[in-house]
Amino acid sequence: MSTFQAPKGTYDLLPPDSATYLAVREAIAAPLRASGYGYVETPGFENVELFARGVGESTDIVTKEMYAFETKGGDRLALRPEGTASVLRAALEANLHKAGNLPVKLWYSGSYYRYERPQKGRYRHFSQVGAEAIGAEDPALDAELIILADQAYRSLGLRDFRILLNSLGDKECRPIYREALQGFLRGLDLDEDTRRRIEINPLRVLDDKRADVQAQLAGAPLLRDHLCEACKAYHQEVRELLTAAGVAFEDDERLVRGLDYYTRTTFEFVHDGLGAQSAVGGGGRYDGLSEMIGGPALPSVGWALGVDRTVLALEAEGVALDVPGATDVFAVAVGEDAKRRLFALVTELRKAGVATDMAYGGKSMKAGMKAANRSGARYALVAGERDLAEGVVQLKDMGSGEQEPVALDAVVATLRGKTA
Secondary structure, eight states, rough: OSSSSOOOOOOOOOHHHHHHHHHHHHHHHHHHHHTOOEEOOOOOOHHHHHHHHHHHHSSIIIIIIOOOOTTTOOOOOOOOOOSSSHHHHHHHTTTTTGGOOOOOEEEEEEEEEEOOOOOOTOSSEEEEEEEEEESOOOHHHHHHHHHHHHHHHHHHOOOSSSEEEOOOTTTTTTHHHHHHHHHHHSSSSHHHHHHHHHHHOOOHTTTOOOOOHHHGGGGGOOOGGGGGGGHHHHHHHHHHHHHTTTOEEOOOOOOOSOOOOOEEEEEEEEGGGTTTTTEEEEEEEEHHHHHHOOOOOOOOOEEEEEEEHHHHHHHHHOOOOOOOSOOSEEEOOOOOHHHHHHHHHHHHHHHOOEEEEEEEESSHOOOOOHHHHHHTTTTEEEEEEHHTTTTEEEEEETTTOOEEEEEEGGGGHHHHHHHH
């Protein structure tokens, strides 16, 4: 056994469990690919300032959780703690917004890193699938993304999740609410760190999960009472589009999310079977983020869904995904001549699109058949010297146990038909 272990708060994905994670990623991505979203991949690390400006200097992500380091060349970099800022930076750098077809619709999948206290559902390395629609201000885009996430979850068989929805206002009405909220918060019994947060970004205090803080927030002013008419109308349109699409949601007037860049629509997907870490994904509109990181005004909206937490939600509901087996056919040879002939057949089957593996390492017939059983293959191809002399191999149905000879030159066609 190795003396090394995975770092604290991380995990390894290994077969057969890794197949479930791949299936979840594919299910989340499928509705996006069918709706005009193109795939984007960004580096695992970025300039620290990208996240400080975009995510927000007052957020826990930037002040406490970000893995930041200095390179030998003196650059200040950070492992990406979230995906939106990186994707927007990449789109701006490539001038995708100048191609004349807005919004730019992108989806991505990758690993993200935050130095958090590890617990079930909260890791220091985690996986997300995300989507961003960049460069258009339209309630239909906000609704589209929520509907696509709902569609992805339902395609996986999830049912016990809820969609929480709120509006955070915009640059016109949020400052008025901010002032009212600050006045309220300054009168509470809060620690020094939280008091500092009141002056920098008071909405973040509403996101504090500590019970003693939440108890004091019971009478806090609500954003809905301070929304301008334009934001009210925008939010109502999002709500009506979701309702017309048959997507249920709950209005949550205290939902603010944990990132500074959100404006107007904000939403969260929660699953009550996950305990404290109930959020499985979320997102919202971020109309000012492009300008925060040095780009032009590009109103945008997006979300990120946690692959890890989605898998936990599936487990909580007892949903077992129908993950196809990695191998359809497993070849077992007895003797060197048979091994060479079967190896050639295995190569032909793979070229024909049949998932095929074989016994390696000079296994006996008994050991080879055990390996075939463990592989989960539907069929075994078995051949010895006598079979080759007769120009056949034995084809065994691993489910029924039935076995029949098949001519060597008919093996590929036969198995392609049986596994199609």
